Amino acid sequence: MKVLITGVDGYSGWPLALHLLARGHDVAGLDNFVTRKRVREVGSHSATPVLPFPKRQAAIEKHLGKTLRFYKGDMTDYDFVKFVVEREAPDSVVHLAEQRSAPYSMIDVHHAVATQVENVTGTLHLIYALREAAPRAHLVKMGTMGEYGTPNMEIPEGFFEAEFRGRKDRLPFPRQAGSWYHWSKVFDSGDVMFACKIFGLKATDVMQGVIYGTRTPEITDPALLTRFDFDETWGTALNRFVVEAVLGLPITPYGHGGQTRGFIALEDSMQSLRLAVEHPPAAGEYRVWNQFDAAYSVNELAELTKKVAEEFDLHPTIEHPPDPRVEAEQHYYQPIHDNLLALGYQRTRTLEDNLREIFRDLIRYRRRLEARRHVVMPTVNWRDADNRGKLVERIPVAHPPTSSGEVPPPSETPAPERPEV
Numbered sequence: 412m413k414v415l416i417t418g419v420d421g422y423s424g425w426p427l428a429l430h431l432l433a434r435g436h437d438v439a440g441l442d443n444f445v446t447r448k449r450v451r452e453v454g455s456h457s458a459t460p461v462l463p464f465p466k467r468q469a470a471i472e473k474h475l476g477k478t479l480r481f482y483k484g485d486m487t488d489y490d491f492v493k494f495v496v497e498r499e500a501p502d503s504v505v506h507l508a509e510q511r512s513a514p515y516s517m518i519d520v521h522h523a524v525a526t527q528v529e530n531v532t533g534t535l536h537l538i539y540a541l542r543e544a545a546p547r548a549h550l551v552k553m554g555t556m557g558e559y560g561t562p563n564m565e566i567p568e569g570f571f572e573a574e575f576r577g578r579k580d581r582l583p584f585p586r587q588a589g590s591w592y593h594w595s596k597v598f599d600s601g602d603v604m605f606a607c608k609i610f611g612l613k614a615t616d617v618m619q620g621v622i623y624g625t626r627t628p629e630i631t632d633p634a635l636l637t638r639f640d641f642d643e644t645w646g647t648a649l650n651r652f653v654v655e656a657v658l659g660l661p662i663t664p665y666g667h668g669g670q671t672r673g674f675i676a677l678e679d680s681m682q683s684l685r686l687a688v689e690h691p692p693a694a695g696e697y698r699v700w701n702q703f704d705a706a707y708s709v710n711e712l713a714e715l716t717k718k719v720a721e722e723f724d725l726h727p728t729i730e731h732p733p734d735p736r737v738e739a740e741q742h743y744y745q746p747i748h749d750n751l752l753a754l755g756y757q758r759t760r761t762l763e764d765n766l767r768e769i770f771r772d773l774i775r776y777r778r779r780l781e782a783r784r785h786v787v788m789p790t791v792n793w794r795d796a797d798n799r800g801k802l803v804e805r806i807p808v809a810h811p812p813t814s815s816g817e818v819p820p821p822s823e824t825p826a827p828e829r830p831e832v
Contacts, residue, residue, distance in 0.1 A: 414688055415501040416440040417486060417537065418508035419479075420447070420464060423553070423622065423680060425637045427505060429629035430681040431688070432477040439480035439499050442508065446638075446645075449515065454806035455642035455786045458654065458776055459625060462634055470634035486533030489540070496540040496548075503549040503688045506537055509599075513557070513590035514644045514789075519797045523591040530595040531602065538606040549691035550603065550614040551684060556673050556703060556746065558597050558618060560587025561739055566746035569616065569699025589738055590793070600699075607697035614696075615687045619680065620673030620703030623649050624765050625772040627678040637677075639773075642786035644802075648709050649674070649716070651787055653766065656720035656727040657773050658784050665789070666734030668710035669741035673703025673748075676765050679758055686754045701748040704758050719766040723774060735789040 414431055418424040419440025431438050444464070450456060462470065464481065471479050480499075484491035486508050496504070509530045510516065516526035534552070541548050559566045566584065573582045583604070588594040603614045625639055640646040641654040652662045664670075675683070683702050692698050707715075713729050720727055734740060773780065790801040 412502045412688065413437045413499060414439075415495065415499050415504045417504065417506050417533075418442055419481065420444055420467075421507055421511075422638050422640070423677075423684075424505075424507045425467070426627045426630065426677060427507075427681050427684055428479055429471070429475065429635060430627060430685060432471065432475055432479065433629050434685065436688070439482070439495075439501070441482040441484060441486075441495055443483065443485045446511075449510075449512075450640060450642070450645050453515070453642060453644045453786065453802055455640065455645065455783050456779065457638040458641050458650075458773055458779055459636045459639045460633070460776070460779070461636065461638045466634065470632065474632050474635060475629065486536055487529055489536045492533075492536045493540040493544055496537075497544040500545055501548050503551060503691065504537065504541065504545075505551045505553070505684060505688065506534065507553050508533055509553070509595070510592065512645050513592040514791045516590050516592035516595070517791055517793050517798070518644075518802065519799050526592050527595045527598070530592075531598050534599045534602055538602065538610070538612065541612060542606070542610045546610070546612065547694070549688070550612060551687045552599060552603050552614060552616050554600055554616045554618045554699075555593060555596050556618050556620045556701060557590070557593040558586045558588055558600060559584065559746070560589060561671070561742040561744055562587060563743050564745075566701065568701045568747055568750055569618070589736070604697045607695055611695045613692045613694050614698070615692060616697065616699045617684065617687060618699060618701045620675050620701075621647050621649070622675055622677050622680050623647065623762070623769070624677030625769050627681055641780070642783065643789040644786075644791060646787075649712050652713055652716040653720075653769050653773055654780055655787060656716055656725050657770070657777055658780055658787075659725070659727070660784070660787065661728045661730040662713045662716055663730055663732050663788065664709035664713045665732060665736065665740075667740040668713065668731060669708050670738060671706050671708045671742065671744040673701070673706050673746055674762065675703045676758075676760060676762070678760075679704060679756075682759070683751050683756055686751065686756060690754055698750070700750045701746050702751060703746070703748055705762070706744055706746070707762070715763060716766060719763060719770060722767070723770050732788070735792045737793040
């Protein structure tokens with residue numbers, strides 16, 4: 412099967428390319444490397460060294476014996492998007508090329524607008540390119556469980572039966588997004604659903620939980636590592652907790668720590684996306700999958716991180732700084748996730764086992780973490796209209812970034828080169 416991955420240089424896009432190539436699929440990808448630049452913008456870098464893209468392609472050929480075709484360009488350029496779709500004629504497109512950080516979208520008006528304009532524009536460009544150049548292709552769109560918010564009832568997979576004043580209908584489940592980023596994903600979902608209706612496209616909207624992990628079975632060499640962000644803007648709560656433990660800092664669940672979300676391991680996320688690609692819906696069908704294994708509160712994550720850290724002779728404490736976000740700190744959370752299981756999805760490892768692997772990798776790259784320990788704690792406050800000044804104050808000046816968007820390493824990282832191809 413021919414698969415096009417947008418955002419192939421990203422945390423999910425890169426291991427998905429490896430996963431699909433290793434299973435015999437023909438894979439191409441596109442990216443504009445903006446995440447590398449934006450992580451640099453907030454003064455951070457990946458905990459794991461990420462090679463320039465030509466070296467990533469060479470590593471695929473060396474270790475997998477496969478070829479990943481690549482196109483450098485921007486999803487906001489419709490001519491570029493249409494050109495790639497026409498040239499590749501994919502059977503499936505996995506759309507991951509979006510600004511993915513809620514805190515980044517909350518920095519100020521400019522970051523909020525950029526997030527919504529880029530995300531919605533890129534999705535619409537892809538929809539129209541598929542309509543014109545590959546109308547039979549299956550669109551797998553990466554959504555987020557954050558679209559739903561935390562309603563005081565079970566969360567169905569996209570749709571539910573509703574009754575009001577004696578009338579019944581099957582309707583999209585209400586969205587209650589919690590950031591400008593999450594609202595952009597709500598708009599994406601509506602656009603894709605509408606495109607299926609008017610153009611007869613077929614799509615799977617994957618409402619993904621929080622992904623964790625540093626490796627998949629295909630990542631067998633440091634040259635194949637995916638990125639791992641840990642700063643308060645780009646890293647997840649679990650990523651921050653592990654880094655805090657490695658650096659000897661307190662583990663810091665925000666507020667009361669009852670905020671609960673669905674989580675899934677990186678390798679299991681790849682499994683679920685592959686199942687979507689290999690089992691497309693019918694023409695005109697828009698389907699929704701809630702993609703996660705289990706739900707955890709940030710307090711539960713903090714306690715588990717502390718437990719695993721002690722196995723590595725690390726002894727972090729747990730502290731509760733004020734929550735910079737506008738969110739319920741104690742709430743009901745019960746999403747349904749049956750559709751993936753019906754296709755044979757099986758969880759591979761527990762969160763605890765994955766945490767051990769994350770600790771082993773991050774301890775190896777401790778020097779990279781030490782160089783950016785100041786970016787872990789929050790500066791972006793949801794209630795402030797302009798957080799830019801606080802971010803600028805913390806950006807280091809001693810080690811300017813390379814042209815690839817990565818900060819010059821400690822010794823673990825190969826010499827930088829430009830990522831353009």
